[in-house]
Amino acid sequence: MATTVTTADYYPEIAVSSSTHDGLEFWQFMVAGSVAGSIEHMAMFPVDTLKTRMQAIGSSSSASFSAPVINLRQSLSSILKIEGLAGLYRGVAAMGIGAGPAHAVYFSVYETFKKSLLAHGNPNTSAVHAVSGVFATVASDAVITPMDVVKQRLQLKNSPYKGVCDCVKRVLFDEGFGAFYVSYRTTVLMNAPFTAVHFATYEAAKKGLMELSPDSVADDETLLVHATAGAAAGGLAAAITTPLDVVKTRLQCQGVCGCDRFTSCSIGDVIQSIAKKDGYGGLMRGWAPRMLFHAPAAAICWSTYEAAKSFFQELNGRTNPD
Structure with a gap:
């Protein structure tokens, strides 16, 4: 069976055995991944909005070191009271545009590199999955990053943009194309440490769960095992990589709605700037919704991806019977 674990702000790491990997064509992996990624992000989008608001709040030019920290409940209550339910979904169109193609690229690149590497080594080695995941992440991030910039700017409180097209035009005109990849x-x-932590945690959690109930998973790893292990891995990896996610949010939202604009896009310089103004605790803002996003997202993406793969496998079997 295959496993999916969600990575970076947004991509799953898959460990697929040879029995389920074979039999699908390249475009079928792309379609399955696209559907899985789109459903995952649409379902979890309100939580992502809460994360963005909490991470960006400390970057206001009027903020001070002692600025109050807004927790998850306060952020949710504020959005619902002032903006209503629609406020939680502002920017969802941008993610809808970017998630499908990005996940299609991720899954197809992952499967392509994994298949090639498996032909020269042990199909169960972590190194094969890790290397494949790195290539897949680099490729998919190149696709999703511009729309992620648009999405986060639209998610901000009092965002000056009317919608996706307006945001794209104004960013391109005012800041140049490079702003989409800042x-x-x-x-x-x-995503590098996210993938490493996520994969290691996933394998350890899955092994532990299988040892607890060996009879029920001896012949087939159940959906519950994959979902539980994936959720644990996603939550831990999300918490550990939160500081870099905060840096990403600050860079993508700089100069909008009072957010600080950085003279340097160096990760080290941004971290120092955040720590100087908000303290090192500022680098962990949004950790709770980030964990709440990645834990269920892993289960959603995995189950959807596997369902799509099963559909194509059955379709291929009917089309090309032995």
Whole structure:
């Protein structure tokens, strides 16, 4: 069976055994990944909005070191009271545009590199999955980052943009094309440790769960095992990489709605700037909704991806019977 664990702000790490990997064509992996990614992000978008608001709040030019920290409940109450339910979904169109293609690229690149690497080594080695995941992440981040910039700017309180098209036009005209990739390096660097922590935690959690109930999973790893292990891995990896996610948010939202504009896009310089103004605690803002996003997102993305793969496998079997 295959496993999906969500990575970076947004991408799953898959460990697929050879029995389920074979039989699908390249475009089928792309479609399955696209559907899985879109459903995942649409379902969890309100939580992502809360995370963005909490991470960006400390970057206001009027903020001070002693600025109060807004917790998850306060952020949710504020949005619902002032903006209503629609406030939680502002920017969802941008993610809808970017998530499908990005996940299609992720899954297809992952499967392509994994298949190639498996032909020259042990199909169960962590190194194969990790290397494949790195290539997949670099490629998919290049696709998702511009829309992630648009999405986060639209998610901000009192966002000056009317919608996706207006945001794209104004950013391109006022800041140039480079503004869409100002956080790309940070995103890729964030996803590297995310993938490592996530994969290691996932394998350990899955092994532990299987040892607790060996009879029920001896022949087939159940959905519950994959979902539980994936949720644990996603939550832990999300918490550990929160500082880099905060840096990404600050870079993508700089100069908008009072957020600080940085003279340097260096990760180290941004971290120092945040720590100087908000304290090192500012680098952990939004950790709770980030964990709440990635834990269920892993289960959603995995189950959707596997369902799509099963559909194509059955379709291929009917089309090309033995």
